[in-house]
Amino acid sequence: MSWFHRKKTGNEPALPLLSTERLVLRCFAPNDAVDVYAYAQSEQVGPMAGWAPHKSLEDSRKVVENFIETGEVWAIVEKRTGHVIGSIGLHRDGSRRIEGARQLGYALGEASWGQGYATEACREMLRYAFEELNCPVVSASHFPFNQKSKRVIRKLGFTYEGVLRHVVILPDGQPADKACYSLLKSEYENLLKTR
Numbered sequence: 425m426s427w428f429h430r431k432k433t434g435n436e437p438a439l440p441l442l443s444t445e446r447l448v449l450r451c452f453a454p455n456d457a458v459d460v461y462a463y464a465q466s467e468q469v470g471p472m473a474g475w476a477p478h479k480s481l482e483d484s485r486k487v488v489e490n491f492i493e494t495g496e497v498w499a500i501v502e503k504r505t506g507h508v509i510g511s512i513g514l515h516r517d518g519s520r521r522i523e524g525a526r527q528l529g530y531a532l533g534e535a536s537w538g539q540g541y542a543t544e545a546c547r548e549m550l551r552y553a554f555e556e557l558n559c560p561v562v563s564a565s566h567f568p569f570n571q572k573s574k575r576v577i578r579k580l581g582f583t584y585e586g587v588l589r590h591v592v593i594l595p596d597g598q599p600a601d602k603a604c605y606s607l608l609k610s611e612y613e614n615l616l617k618t619r
Contacts, residue, residue: 439498440556444548447541449498449512452491456499459508460484463533472570473531476595500532500545509536512545514553517563526553528564542576550580554612561609565602574603581615582607 442449461484463469470477478484491497497513510532517525528549532542553559564582566573582605590599 439495440552442498442548442552444544446503447545447548448501448503449545449548450501451495452488452497452499452508452511454485454488454492456508457481457485457488460488460511462507463509463535464531466534468534469531471595472567472573473529474567474592474594474600498549500530500541502536502541509533509541510545512549514549514557514562517561520561520563522560524557524559525561525563526557526559528553528562537572542572543579546576546580550607550612554609559609561606562612563604563606565604567600568603577605580607581611583611 439451441451458481461478461481464478464484464487467477478487491499491511496515497511499508500510500512501507502509510530512530513528515527515529517527519527528546530542530546530549532545550562553562564577564580565588566577568587585604585606588602588604591602592600594600
């Protein structure tokens with residue numbers, strides 16, 4: 425399945441290829457912009473994650489180029505179709521001074537909601553963060569109006585920390601709060617014992 429791999433040009437950071445039962449998490453490639461635009465133009469997707477819906481394929485191309493350049497965001501690829509259905513990132517957590525702390529972020533196309541894909545992709549990302557990168561803590565957050573993300577984060581075993589009020593400005597110019605969560609490595613290890 426050639427769509428799971430992309431040629432390295434030598435000047436972008438390498439992300440490992442990760443796999444679950446139904447998904448492959450891989451580096452983005454420039455031609456993924458078509459799939460990204462297919463889901464990112466939805467009025468339902470971007471606003472839930474704090475970004476404006478893409479108005480053109482060029483918007484998606486710029487975002488994909490940024491993902492490739494920063495090397496912190498994987499494409500979520502559905503094995504069955506080979507299409508990119510979302511993105512998932514493991515970013516440095518700028519709110520914590522603990523070395524190795526990471527922040528989990530993800531977006532999934534509306535057509536893929538309600539099928540467990542977000543939870544499946546996040547579980548693999550947490551496995552990678554804690555077992556391969558040896559992260560001491562991973563944080564996650566959602567806007568109070570994003571109940572779907574709240575369910576995913578709670579299902580993953582994160583601990584609720586509180587709300588940061590008026591922490592970002594949404595694309596419509598309105599300030600928004602963020603509900604914040606974290607998962608310690610020791611908590612992740614305990615969760616594995618109960619599965």
